[in-house]
Amino acid sequence: MVTDVGRTPRAEQVGATRLQILTTAERLFAEQGLYAVSNRQISAAAGQGNNAAVGYHFGTKADLVRAIVRRRTPRIESLRQEMVTAAAGSRDVRDWVACLVRPVTAHLASLGDPTWFARFSAQIMTDPAFREIMAEEALAEPSLREVLVNLYEFAPDMPADVREDRGNMIRHLIVHVCAERERSLAEGAATPRSTWDEAATGLIDAITGLWTAPCTGDSGR
Amino acid sequence: MVTDVGRTPRAEQVGATRLQILTTAERLFAEQGLYAVSNRQISAAAGQGNNAAVGYHFGTKADLVRAIVRRRTPRIESLRQEMVTAAAGSRDVRDWVACLVRPVTAHLASLGDPTWFARFSAQIMTDPAFREIMAEEALAEPSLREVLVNLYEFAPDMPADVREDRGNMIRHLIVHVCAERERSLAEGAATPRSTWDEAATGLIDAITGLWTAPCTGDSGR
DNA sequence: GCCTAAGTCAATCAACTGATTTAATTCTAG
DNA sequence: CTAGAATTAAATCAGTTGATTGACTTAGGC
Incomplete structure (x- = not known):
């Protein structure tokens, strides 16, 4: 090797x-x-x-999957690192949400057309046997943790469990929305947004709304 | 047979x-x-x-998958049907978002513990070969379309492409958040919410925020 | 210039896959 | 109470899988 x-x-x-x-x-x-x-x-x-x-x-196949992930993640991490330093000190939630979304979409855009990494990632993260690989490789990046810390400051009163819950939601959203857009592009079907950049804007709008939404007491229905 | x-x-x-x-x-x-x-x-x-x-x-395996889906969906559809009639005329967005979320979580709760359908569904919807099966079986239900129509009325100014975009997000959120919670339960790990009912409330809060979030012009960053 | 080691190729292995076939069992219809 | 159909069981099929093997090719250190 x-x-x-x-x-x-x-x-x-x-x-x-x-x-x-x-x-x-x-x-x-x-x-x-x-x-x-x-x-x-x-x-x-x-x-x-x-x-x-x-x-x-x-x-093994797991080793291959890990190699594919490792081929892509450094670029995403460096894009995010850049955005994080640029956003330092910002008091706009959208800036920090953008640090989660745009590194991914910009990376996909830079890969040309068609791309496959988003659909690949979505499958890895959904498969019970492979999800840990992705978690180990991508979710432990230092800049990612830094973004989350900053994001938390915009919701000081949010209970810890709600924060965890919504953090999971954001992760799922980014991965699967990108995968779905990539699939539509590959099939030549129409996409709600015409560029990766606009798709990112749509995601940031939605995630910002999700993150800043009031949270109900647990009285249920 | x-x-x-x-x-x-x-x-x-x-x-x-x-x-x-x-x-x-x-x-x-x-x-x-x-x-x-x-x-x-x-x-x-x-x-x-x-x-x-x-x-x-x-x-074939595809036929088996379809049969599994068909075993579960009627119950979910009937739960949703009930909620839709109960919500008729409501001017509260949360009521209609609940019509999307609670039939799924209530169904999972009724299956006892542990459950497997949520993880199964998430995989089906992510796999390129099987995703159409789920789309045909579950996403064409009449009550589902009715909920969406009502949901649209709360965002009359939202462009059609943004509506489509956020509709997709909602679908992904419900499926994968439930799957992740189910997985945590199966592994005996801690979950952000302690019951399916509370998980539903958390989802409804988040989705409502997502749906009602302002949408930026497409000027990007 | 040759020799070792890395890489490529092709053949082969047992194990497993979905599918088919045959036999045994079980129940129903008349 | 039997004739026959439907279900279960068990054996078998050709094709594919990951892995191993040895032969061949080639680069690079001595």
Whole structure:
């Protein structure tokens, strides 16, 4: 396994093979579903005569999934880091909500069209066997925690359990709304918003409303 | 295939077998993931010596999934129907949001503990191969459309694309928040809300805030 | 310039998959 | 009370899975 991609002709070749596998796997998983795609199909679709190329380079399917996640998350984290420093000191909730949403949408926009990472992520986060991978890799990023801390300051009176509840909601919203938009784009169907940037604005509006909504006592109905 | 369960000893037996398979499949799918469970495993876990019991009674895996959905949705639809008639004429947004949330949470509560349908549903709605099944079976219910029409009246100035966007968000929220709560319950972990009823209240608060949030012009950031 | 190690390829393995077939059992209809 | 259909059981099918194996190719250190 070689990490210094491009340093030598050989390492370049290997790095290209690994990248090709990651790209192909991400696409197949997004299009057909995690359960429907075997390592063999990925190897073949990635142009590897070797039917065990996935196993050789990455190991198990869980290892492959983790590698796909690790390929994407650093870029998202750095985008978020930039936004967090830019938002430092802001007293506008929307600025901090934007720190959650825009790194994701901007990353997807930068990947061109079509993209597959959003649908891939949504599946990973929903599957009982894989959700922990995503949680470990993406949800523990330092800038993410910083955003949440700032967000909490806008709702000092909100009970801790409600905060946790709504934090979960925000996570689900971002992941699945992006996945659904990506799917519509891939199918050539109409999307409510015409660009990733507008989709982000829509999400920020909605999440801001969700976060600042009053919370009822637990008297129920 | 017999439909009149319980009319005769024979039909009762068959109906019990089919129910046992549906229950077992729902549980295994929720716990291990759709892709990780074969029809054989389901047949065996359902106590059927016949390793082809699933195929015999239901056909393909997609047919089985559809049958699981159809087993649950009528009850949810009738709960929603009741709430819609009770809410008729109400000018409180929360009443109509409740018509979306409480039928689902009340149904889950009525299934006892633990439940598996919420996690099962979340997976179905996220999988590219199965999402249409859920859309056909559950999202076309008449009372659902009625709620949406009423909800629209509280946001007469909201552009159609924003309405569509936020409608999608609401759907994702309900499905995945319930699935996550169900998972926490199954793992014995702490949940933000202690009952399904309180979870529903939290969802209604959040969704109401989301729905009534102002929407920004599309100038972006 | 050769030799080691990394990567690629192709064949093979047992295990498992959905599906089909055959046999045994159970119940119903007449 | 029997003829026959429906259900359950069990064996079997070809195809696919992840994993292992050894042969071949090639880059890079000595």
